[in-house]
Amino acid sequence: MNRKEILLFLLLLTCFTFFVQWSGAEQRSFFSLILALHNDHSLIIDRYAEMTPDKAQFNGHYYSDKAPGLSFLGLPVYAAINTMQHLDRPGLFLPYSIYMVSAFVVSLPSALLAILVLRFLLRIGITEPRAFATTAVMALGTLALPFSTLFFSHQTAAFLVFAGFYLLFMVKPTGGLPATRLFLAGLILGVAVLVEYPMVVMAVILLLYALTFVQPRRVVISYLLGGLPPALALMAYNSAAFQHPLHFSYFYEANTWAQIHQQGFLGLGLPRLSTLATVLAGSRGLLTLSPVLILVFYGLWVMMRNDRWRAEGMLFLTSFSIYLLMTSGYKVPPTDIWVPGPRFLVPVLPFLAAPLAFSLPRLRWLFAPLAMVSVAIMFLVTASNPQVPPEISNPLFEWWLPGLLNRSQIVHSLPELRFGISRGLSLLLLAGEVGLAALSAVLACLLASKPHAQSAVLSTLAVLMLLAYLVIGFPIDLLRPFDVPASLLEPTAALPAGPAAPLPGVQT
Numbered sequence: 001m002n003r004k005e006i007l008l009f010l011l012l013l014t015c016f017t018f019f020v021q022w023s024g025a026e027q028r029s030f031f032s033l034i035l036a037l038h039n040d041h042s043l044i045i046d047r048y049a050e051m052t053p054d055k056a057q058f059n060g061h062y063y064s065d066k067a068p069g070l071s072f073l074g075l076p077v078y079a080a081i082n083t084m085q086h087l088d089r090p091g092l093f094l095p096y097s098i099y100m101v102s103a104f105v106v107s108l109p110s111a112l113l114a115i116l117v118l119r120f121l122l123r124i125g126i127t128e129p130r131a132f133a134t135t136a137v138m139a140l141g142t143l144a145l146p147f148s149t150l151f152f153s154h155q156t157a158a159f160l161v162f163a164g165f166y167l168l169f170m171v172k173p174t175g176g177l178p179a180t181r182l183f184l185a186g187l188i189l190g191v192a193v194l195v196e197y198p199m200v201v202m203a204v205i206l207l208l209y210a211l212t213f214v215q216p217r218r219v220v221i222s223y224l225l226g227g228l229p230p231a232l233a234l235m236a237y238n239s240a241a242f243q244h245p246l247h248f249s250y251f252y253e254a255n256t257w258a259q260i261h262q263q264g265f266l267g268l269g270l271p272r273l274s275t276l277a278t279v280l281a282g283s284r285g286l287l288t289l290s291p292v293l294i295l296v297f298y299g300l301w302v303m304m305r306n307d308r309w310r311a312e313g314m315l316f317l318t319s320f321s322i323y324l325l326m327t328s329g330y331k332v333p334p335t336d337i338w339v340p341g342p343r344f345l346v347p348v349l350p351f352l353a354a355p356l357a358f359s360l361p362r363l364r365w366l367f368a369p370l371a372m373v374s375v376a377i378m379f380l381v382t383a384s385n386p387q388v389p390p391e392i393s394n395p396l397f398e399w400w401l402p403g404l405l406n407r408s409q410i411v412h413s414l415p416e417l418r419f420g421i422s423r424g425l426s427l428l429l430l431a432g433e434v435g436l437a438a439l440s441a442v443l444a445c446l447l448a449s450k451p452h453a454q455s456a457v458l459s460t461l462a463v464l465m466l467l468a469y470l471v472i473g474f475p476i477d478l479l480r481p482f483d484v485p486a487s488l489l490e491p492t493a494a495l496p497a498g499p500a501a502p503l504p505g506v507q508t
Contacts, residue, residue: 001115003458004444008118008132009111010465011437012139014473016107016148018430020412023095024338024387026066027151028052031098033064033071034078039088043241051094057254058242065249068237069195069230070153074101084476085484093488096417102151103475109159110148114139116159116166117353123169124309126357129445133371134357140434141374142290142349143341146386153196154346160192161202162350168206169312172213179222182210186226192347194230197248199347201322203227209315271328279327283394284341289377292356292370295363299355302362309354316351323348340386340395383427385409415472417485426472433468437461 001009023031032048032055040047049055049062056065064071078101082088087097114135121131138144147155167185171178189203207223214220235245242252280287287294303313327344360367377396384403388395403409413426440461447454470478477483 003462004128004132005115005118007437007440007458007462007465008135009115010462010469011434012114012136012148013107013111014433014465014469015140015145015430016110017103017473017475018413018415018426019149019382020095020099020414020417021149022385022387022411023098023151025052025054026338027098027102028094029054029064029066030071030074030151030153031101033066033068034074034101035088037071037075038079038082043237055254056242056249056252058252062254063241063249063252065253067153067193067195067197067249068234069191069193070105070151070156072194072233073105073156074151077101077104081476084482087484089484092484095412096484096488098151100475102149106151106155107148110139110144110155113155113159113162113350116162117350120166120169121354121357124312124354126354130357130360132441133367134353134360137292137371137374138349138353138356141292141371141378143286143343143346143378144349145378146340146382147343147346149382150386152343154343157192157196157199158347158350160188160195161199161206161347164188164192164203165206165209165315165351168210179219182214182219182222183226185210186223187229188226190227190230193227194234196347198323198326198344201326202319202347205315205319205322209311212311268326269329271325273328275330276324276328279324279342279345283396284339284388286342286345288396289341289381290374292367292374293352295359295366295370296352296355298363299357299359302358303355306358309358312354316355319348319351320345337390338387340381340388380404383410385411413472414475417488418477429472433465433472437465 021027028051032045032051033043035048036042036045043063044061045051045055045064046062054065056063078087078097081100085100087100117138118131118135121134122128126134139148144155144158164185167181167188171181185206186203189199189206192199193203207220210220210223211217238247239245241249277285279285282288300313300317303309303316306313323345327342330344380396380400384400388399392399399409407424410423410427413423413430415421415426415429416423440457444454444457447457477485
């Protein structure tokens, strides 16, 4: 990475690891499998079943009802940090343990994803200022921001899927594709499916994309071979847990979603127009929370009219449309279940960056205000607990704004837990860092004709951003790497319970 990429990476990573979110049911389900694998060397989560209602039941035992990939990735991280800080000690604040894993398997890939998006935009001819602005807005002004702070699989899947696409795109101009690169792309997409099952659709879409330029086409078999190891790993997991390689955890739900998942295909039916409207423009709709994405539709039209980028425009339009229709077909509206918005669209959000960038030459007068509103909303959502109860009909005015104004719902932050400063002051520190980065970016653009001065600004900012990350964003306190913040070891009645039942003896 060059200096500008490093600055963007540090800024985003600090924003992602700054927040220590409450541990909801989905996050605990992923984490319960990590605990079972680490402590019991088993897939059975019976000892941790009370942690979460999101679980599967088979032959008298409980299992996580999630795709196992995120837990597999988190296992070595948990093992390493547990060796240092003993995360399994009684009475430890549970969200902290989940946060420590999420920082490395969700937040870090999310920041790396932004760099891939940036490089892709530059390669398709987007000017550097527009590429950086688009990347920053996609990372901070969409659902990518809150889901980069939560132990959900969506952002990790987004990183893997876009990495697979970028690998294919990088060699497209040659007209041929080495078998090893195809194999690697297939492997990455296979891991994406292991992390989040619906990514199998993206794996197929990208296979069709590769077929448009790979010569000879029979080489595409390497792509399929690359996906074989993750597929075998998933079948081995299913066989060990449910005694059949094609029996998935969703078949054995032991919660209120069991009946829903038995309808249609795992709860997926035909798209409904009312749900589609809710997903896009409801109180938790994609465009409601990120109005800047309205410009994407014009950008897609621009790409489709450009002979050079028509294939990519078709790919992005197809991917977004399919996942939008899938999301609109779920039996339970995907905006009604303890989430800020349509989370199943998160993995395809990176594919909207290019259309957004292509809209700027004509609609740049709209971009700035819509981007600022989108970023403000997403920081509000992230700071005021993105896990909204389903009974809240208008979370912006009934949940997030009131929670911020009366400070009752501001989530924990790393500076608060590490230094004991208030949550409000912690947010001001983060706002100051973001503001400094924005002002420095403007200054760097103004100094474009003076490379030495620009270099000095970038170098100074790089040092400041690195220090800021180490102080308020790096999960491990470098001065006390083996210590857990003392405030996390004492039960505190004032802490809200969070959106899931607590594990006995452990705070939520």
